[in-house]
Amino acid sequence: DAKTTQPNSMESNEEEPVHLPCNHSTISGTDYIHWYRQLPSQGPEYVIHGLTSNVNNRMASLAIAEDRKSSTLILHRATLRDAAVYYCILNTGANNLFFGTGTRLTVIP
């Protein structure tokens, strides 16, 4: 299984940047790194993904280590609406994507 390791929980103050780490030491060359988040009582929603280079979109930035064994999701200014469980997964194109338990982000007003 292409699994990832994330901290169980993190806290951030509102309007401050948040760096959510993810380790994926077993990643192979064609695996994409995807991030999803799940708000309470909802299904997961796509945040960002990348293969080798750092990526930016309107929601977040993704920094990928040079050896690709780790990555960091960056929320530039956390808001209360960013409180969610964040999942880092390796998309191998296989049928089962291992979501794990993710990182529960608490945003403090």
Next chain:
Amino acid sequence: EADIYQTPRYLVIGTGKKITLECSQTMGHDKMYWYQQDPGMELHLIHYSYGVNSTEKGDLSSESTVSRIRTEHFPLTLESARPSHTSQYLCASSALDWAGSGNTIYFGEGSWLTVV
């Protein structure tokens, strides 16, 4: 914004009843999935489909069944519900991409099932 819809969102039923959870997507995706998730726990894949007339079991054993008669529709059925089936069921879809793994997976909002 994802165009994938699940109904019902919340359902309470008695033991032994038959139920069908509906899932439809309007994105023309070939791949569809059903995940099961208990509160605060991991998502577990219980069924998936590559396209019409294709259905496969996922990693987590489930007493539910699925069908894929139309591309956009992937219903999940429990012939005889039990309290152990109480959970959240999440439907998802993605484009079929044999070569790569950059395709986004779109999830519905989930169906919360309580069997009493």
